[in-house]
Every structure is written in structure tokens, then in C-alpha cells.
Amino acid sequence: MTSSLTDRAHFDALADALCNAEGVDRVSLAFNAEASDFLRFNRAALRQATHVLQAQATLGVVRGARRAEASLVLSGDLAHDTRRLRDERARLARDLDVIADDPYLLLPAAASLSTREDAGALPSAQTVIDAVREHAAALDFVGFYAGGPVVRAYADSLGSRHWHRVESFHFGWCVYRSADKAVKTAYAGTHWDDAVFAARVREAATRACLLQRPPRRLQPGAYRAAFSPAAMSELLGALAWSGFSLKARRTGVSSLMQLAHGDARLHASLHLHEATAEGIAPAFTDDGFVKPASVTLIEGGCAIGTLNSPRSAREYFEAANGASPEELPEALSLGPGTLPHDQLLATLGTGLYVSNLWYLNYSDRQACRMTGMTRFACFWVEDGELAAPLDVMRFDDSFLRLFGQGLVGLTDRAELVPDTDTYQSRRLASITTPAAVVEGWRLTL
Template structure:
């Protein structure tokens, strides 16, 4: 029986999520995946790995006491069920010694959800063939991760949630020489060879520009166009406590000025936690059902926060499906009206920023960010890329950039999944369009 099959989880839930003396509730949370990982160097396979893994988190609750444990699973329902039964007995014995938690909040609703989507993913052989064909003659260095991922929840009161999606993500660089490269990515649930080849070809067209002498810019304020990849870095920074209820209440949020109406963003800025249209599950590890959408910023003004169960209990709020860290898992910046094909024309003269990295807050209270340009960023004149840029550091407030500085958002959004694979693949993502901005501040 496969770890990513619903029948496997149903068997475990039926076995261990039953009423038991000494506990008001027994919960089970499953995380599982079957993934291919393939590394490429010079458009040839450097490393290929297939991973099949699953972990179950079992918890028992009595009053305001809760204790949990996490086990690696074998995929054999009888063995895994026996191991979970043994762990449940240990947890029940330890539960009376656990201190009461004044902020423990569990869902009173007995809910259920089901999402089982099968994508169109390439086999390992088909992927290698696609890379070989699209990147022939190029110094292509990349990493692919893809396959089905599962999240599932059950409890002894009858809650049942199932989430199965098949997705992929491939990052790559086309190297010119030394540290000069064009970086790109392709992600989603439906792989199309022609779309992958188009993205590789688009990057290859820019390689000759990297051979030109770089343009050195003096520190100052510049007009700039940010690709969705660069926007993902900027908007993603807001997830570092920007939207969390606890951060807002304790004054540590980078968006406190927005909350207090001391600042506002451009009216074109609409941010939301959009679970319904992304790949994250519609429930939490504690069994809370997530709303389809949580509005965070509307027409440039703060309107909502991500409320974890603990913050909801502490501050008298309504929990809205946020994780314990109150970080977004399906953050969505609504697109604007500027046709993406016209972005360079709208920029006219300034910077084409393809990627950013090493971002951090230089002044959290002012929502001021700093970071570096990365890879193929170019100087633009009359709407045309004319020269590569030397690496530069920026330091600017998000509130200024996307307030008075925002000229336009492009009309097409791109989903950028979390590409981290430490311990496991992730289901969080960020969806954003590109943006044209004025007065972007470079410092050195």
C-alpha cells in the first residue's frame, strides 16, 4: 500500500483515531510524498534520486493538556498502525504530567474536505529528454523536484481531511562565464515540453548581452522593472511576521504603519491568503478548516491578519487557518492592467531586475528592506535591454516602493512555489505579477 494512497491513511485513522479513556480527543496528521529529484550540469544528469517517505503526527488531548509525537512510516498499514497504537499508550500515560496550556484552542467543528488532483508530470526519462533537447549546446545547471504530495488529518470525533496534489518545480541557470548567468524557473501541476523549451530559449537569447561590458551605476534612485521572480523575493519578505496577528499586537510587524493608517500602499495593491487557488491544503495540522480566502490588503490598506489558534485564544480573535508561525502559505498579489509584453516599453529607461537575493529588513518598523541584485539584471534604454548591470545593493521601504513608487503591475501573475527540500518538499507558494516602479534606491 502506498503512503500517498487515501486507503492507507483511512486504515491508520480507523485504527488509532478512536475514543479512548484518558483523552477527549485523538488526532492524526499525515505528511507524505513520492518525489523525483534530478540535478543537471551542462545539460546532463549529475544526480538522480527517488524519495518515498511519510510521517504521522499523533496527538492526544484532555482539557487544556495536549501532547504529540511524530513517527516515520513504512507504508505497511498493519505495522504502522501497531506502532501508532504503542505510541498512543505512551502519550496517554504522559498526558497527566503535561502542564495546562492556557492558549490551547482546537476546532469545535467536525468538518471534512477532499482534494485529490493528479497533474501531468514528466517521468524521469521524459524530463531528461526535455532538458537535453531544450538546452543542447548550453551550460545548463538546474534542479528538478516533482511528484505527488499528501497532507491528511483525522480525529476521534470524525473529522477527515484529505489533500493530494502532484506538482513540479525546476530551477536552472544558463551560464555565460564565471558568475555571469541567466536564471529561470518553471513550476506548476501541468508540465508542457514546449513551455519549458520556450523559457530556456528566452534565457539563451539574453546570454550574448552578458558578454558586453557591464554598466556601473552610481548610488541613487532609479526606475525599475521587477520580474515575478524578483517580486517574489520582495513580497515574500512580508511573510516574515508582516501579516501575523501576534506580530501586529506586539508591535513587531513590518506592516504596523499600514495597520495604524500611518502609511498606505498604491490602490492597485491587493494581497490575500488565497488557499482556494493554490496548492496548500485547506486545513491545518490541528484540524482547522481554512477559509478559501483571507483578505490582507485591499486597495493599498491593511484589512486583515493571519490568526493562529494560539493568537485567537490569546487576543480574542477568530482563528482563520493560519499556521503557528502565522506565515502565509498561499500569498497572492493580484495582477494589474499593464500587459506583460509592454513592461519594458513602460519602463523606457532604467533597470530590468530579474532576480534578488540575500534580502533582510534594514528597518523592520519602517518596512525597509535591503538586498542584492542577482544574475542577469540589465540596463534598459528606450524599452530595450542594452547592457548587463554590475551587482548592486538596494535599501528601500516596501511601503514607498509599492506606495508612491508603484507605476504599474503587469496583467499576468505567476505562481512561485517554495522550492526548499530540507526534510521534505513544501506545499506553500506565492503568486505575483511583475511591477514597474519609480525611485528604487540603490546604495552601493
């Protein structure tokens, strides 16, 4: 029998067949699946079209303080997949005899249940192709579309059942001008609107025309700057590498050690949360822990909380709060400010408009000092108007300084920027952030 890998019936049947603790203390089943359309465009013409239907199950068995697990790619044939997973469960149970106790093993103590079904209004592949043909035919348009349902699910022998299915899309593209000059734009969400797509293509085309102007060459120094939500998501994404991890804090390698120790403080308007209830990531982990709706990480510019994985929680005698083993945020949300969104450039006045950042890394992790490059259509702004494109520049500055004393303000509207990684499978992580205006952003070359 073959069933759709993204339907709940397939997962429930696997869970019923596998989640019984025969000869072990606990059995768990983590499941992920997707049915995705991938479309690649060049010069506004379709160059590649792919549909991917795939699923993977991770089976775990526990006896005492010993745990073994394995992942299998599923075929969609329920009987065949069930036989393979039962055989794997038996093999894992035998492996427990030779596995050492894990002193940091922590698992949920009780069963839990949750269901989230977000049915979107996604375009067909043909709808996307037609939209590009209609709105971008005259442009050197290069883009990549990914869309469709993504599933995350969990079950165990305690009786836990979690189901998370969301339908979403992401379309990122560049309107190319010449040499290294291009305008990068994206449209993402759960409900496709042809008018919104058309408006964003028009805006990109208008800015691409500005790239014909002679570029403004800046000397190294400190400049007033406005960061778009896309640029902000790069900065916040780099901050997330170690900034909020409990283990990184306890071992002293977090980029926010100065903030945690009270030696530095961010601007009082800065409020940062792991806001699972507002994002598209599941509200449970692959181990069956339920995530809080929100975890406060920074409040009023001060460090408040951390992301605590089960292993770190046991090692450091803290409560687990639904963090992944890597203790990376999956629904990071920066609260909006008070600057009117449509007055971003007017608030900037004269300075840099930064649409995208690239190749970010730490130049001094202990000082939370980041470096990276501007990318695509970044502009010099005069009196609130885009005046000239900028040559690519490198920056090197402390996040703590930039968003502490350097923060002028955040806009009053936040934008969800999804993780666009499609290696192995589509992601459900996101960063929600407003745009920002800062003073004294340091360019080095």
C-alpha cells in the same frame, strides 16, 4: 501488508485504527507524504537522480486543556505502522498526567470534511532528461528538477477527515556564461509541456548572450525599475515574515505597523490576499481547522486583516482563520494590475530590469525597510530594450514607499511562484504575483 504511502487507503486505515478517544478527550492524526523525483543537471548532463517515497504521521492526544504530540516516520507497512502509532498514543496519554494545562489551547469544536485530488500530467524522469538533452545540450545548463505527488491529510476522533493530494513539479535552472554571470529561469506547474520548457530555455540562452556585453556600472541612487514575478516573490516573501501575523501586530513587531496604524498607505491598486483556494496548499491545518477560501490582508493599499493562528486567536480574543502556528501565508496572492504583461519593458522605458533578488532582510523592520542584492541576469534597459548587464548591486528601500507612492503599475498577469524548499520534504506553499514597475528604487552600493 505494504501499501503506497501516497494513496488514501493507507491514511484512512491508520485514521480508523488510531482516532478513537480511549482514556482521552480527543485523538488527532496529521499526515504528510510524497513520492518525488529529484534530478540534478550540470553542463546539461544528468549528475544525480533520486526517487524519494516518504511519509510522516503526527499523533496528538488531548485531555482537558492538556495536549501532547509526537511525530513518527512511517515505513509503509500498515500493520507495523499501526502498532508503532498505537504504542505512541498510549505513551502520550500517560504523559498528559504530568503536562501542565495550556491556557491558549484551541481546537476545532466540530467535525469537518474535505477532499482535493489534483491529478497532473507530470513527466517521467526520462522525459525530463531527454528534454534537457534536446533543448539545452549546447548550453552550460545547471538545474534541479523536483516533481511528483505530495499529500497532506488530517483525521481526528470527532470524525474529521481531510485529504489533499496534488501532483506538481518545479524545474529551476541557470544558463551560465562566465564569472558571476548567469541567467536564472524556472518552469513550474501541474502539467508538463515540452514546448513551454523549450521556449524558456531559448529565452534564457538569448539573455545569456547579452551577458557578453560590457556591464553597466551604476552609481548609488534612485532608479526606475521593473521587477519580474520572481523578484516580486522575494519581496513579498520577506514581507510575509512578520507583516501579516496577528501576534506580531499585537506585540508591535510587525513590519506593517505603520500601515496598520494608518500612518502609511500603499498604492490604491494593491490588493493582497491569502488565497488558499487559488494555491496548491491544503485548505486545512495540522490541527484540523478549515481555512477560508480567501483572507483579505491588504485592500486598496490599506491594512485589513491578519493571519490568526489558534493560539493567537485565543490569546487576543480573535477568530482563528486557518493560519499556521508561525502565522506565515502559504498561498499569498497579489492581484494583477492593468499594465500589459508583454509591455513590461516598454512601460519601464529606461531603467533597471530586475530578474532576481537575493539575501533579503530588514534593515529597519519598523519602517518596513528591506535590503538585499540583485542576482543573476539583471539588465540596464534603454527605450524598452535590454541594453547591458548590470553588476551586482545592493538595495535598501522601504516596501511602503516603493509600493505606495513609488508604484507605477502592476502587470495584468500573475504568475504562481512555488516554494522550492526541499529540506526534509517538498513544500506546498506559493506566492502568486504579477511583475511591477516602480519609480525611485534606491541602490546603495
